[in-house]
Amino acid sequence: MNKSESKYFNTAERMDRAFLDLLDEKEFPYISVKEICARAGVSRSTFYLHYESVSDLVTECAEYLYEQLEARFEHRTSDVEECLRECPLEEVLLIIPEYLIPYLNFIREHSRLFRIATENADTLRLNQLYQRMYEHVLTPAFDRTRVPVRERGYIAAFYIHGLMAIVNEWLRGGCAEPVEEIATIMQQRIPPVVAR
Known part of the structure; x- marks a missing residue:
C-alpha cells in the first residue's frame, strides 16, 4: 500500500470511529455529516470522497x-x-x-x-x-x-x-x-x- 492509499484508509477509519462515537451519544437519525466531519477532523468534501451518504x-x-x-x-x-x-x-x-x-x-x-x-x-x-x-x-x-x-x-x-x-x-x-x-x-x- 502506498502513502496516498494509506492516508485514504486512515481518513476513512477516522470517520468510522467518529460515527461510532457519535452513535454512543445520540440516535442515528440525528447524526449529521457535519458532526461526523467535525469529530473526524475532515472536510465535507473528504466525507463525500469516501461515501455518498451516512x-x-x-x-x-x-x-x-x-x-x-x-x-x-x-x-x-x-x-x-x-x-x-x-x-x-x-x-x-x-x-x-x-x-x-x-x-x-x-x-x-x-x-x-x-x-x-x-x-x-x-x-x-x-x-x-x-x-x-x-x-x-x-x-x-x-x-x-x-x-x-x-x-x-x-x-x-x-x-x-x-x-x-x-x-x-x-x-x-x-x-x-x-x-x-x-x-x-x-x-x-x-x-x-x-x-x-
Missing part, C-alpha cells in the same frame, strides 16, 4: 464489525468441521454454542449499530453479511447430512432469517435478556439438519 458509512462500519467477528471465529472453523463429521447425524446442528455465545455477545457490545443495520437491512446489504458469517457452518452440516445442493439455498435462507428474526427482536428490546437465554431460545427453536 448510510454508506453505516454499511462500512457494519462490514468492518463483521470482519472483526469473522476473524474471531477463523481458528474455530476446523474444530466445528471435525465436530460435524464425528457427531451422530441427529445431533448435526447449524446452531453451535461455541459460535452462538460469542456472536451474541458481540452483537450486544455493538447493539446500537446492529439495531440501525437491521432496521436498514435491505439498503445495507446486511443479508449478505449474515450469510457469509454462517457459510463455514452451513456447508459442512449440509455435506454431512447429504442435503441436496438444489435445496441448500432454501434451507440456509430459512435458518438465517429465523435466527435473525430472534436477534432483531432482541435488539428491539434493547438486548435486555441475557445472551445465554437468547442462545437457548435459538437452539430450541432451530431444528437439527437431519438426513432423509
Whole structure:
C-alpha cells in the first residue's frame, strides 16, 4: 500500500470511529455529516470522497464489525468441521454454542449499530453479511447430512432469517435478556439438519 492509499484508509477509519462515537451519544437519525466531519477532523468534501451518504458509512462500519467477528471465529472453523463429521447425524446442528455465545455477545457490545443495520437491512446489504458469517457452518452440516445442493439455498435462507428474526427482536428490546437465554431460545427453536 502506498502513502496516498494509506492516508485514504486512515481518513476513512477516522470517520468510522467518529460515527461510532457519535452513535454512543445520540440516535442515528440525528447524526449529521457535519458532526461526523467535525469529530473526524475532515472536510465535507473528504466525507463525500469516501461515501455518498451516512448510510454508506453505516454499511462500512457494519462490514468492518463483521470482519472483526469473522476473524474471531477463523481458528474455530476446523474444530466445528471435525465436530460435524464425528457427531451422530441427529445431533448435526447449524446452531453451535461455541459460535452462538460469542456472536451474541458481540452483537450486544455493538447493539446500537446492529439495531440501525437491521432496521436498514435491505439498503445495507446486511443479508449478505449474515450469510457469509454462517457459510463455514452451513456447508459442512449440509455435506454431512447429504442435503441436496438444489435445496441448500432454501434451507440456509430459512435458518438465517429465523435466527435473525430472534436477534432483531432482541435488539428491539434493547438486548435486555441475557445472551445465554437468547442462545437457548435459538437452539430450541432451530431444528437439527437431519438426513432423509
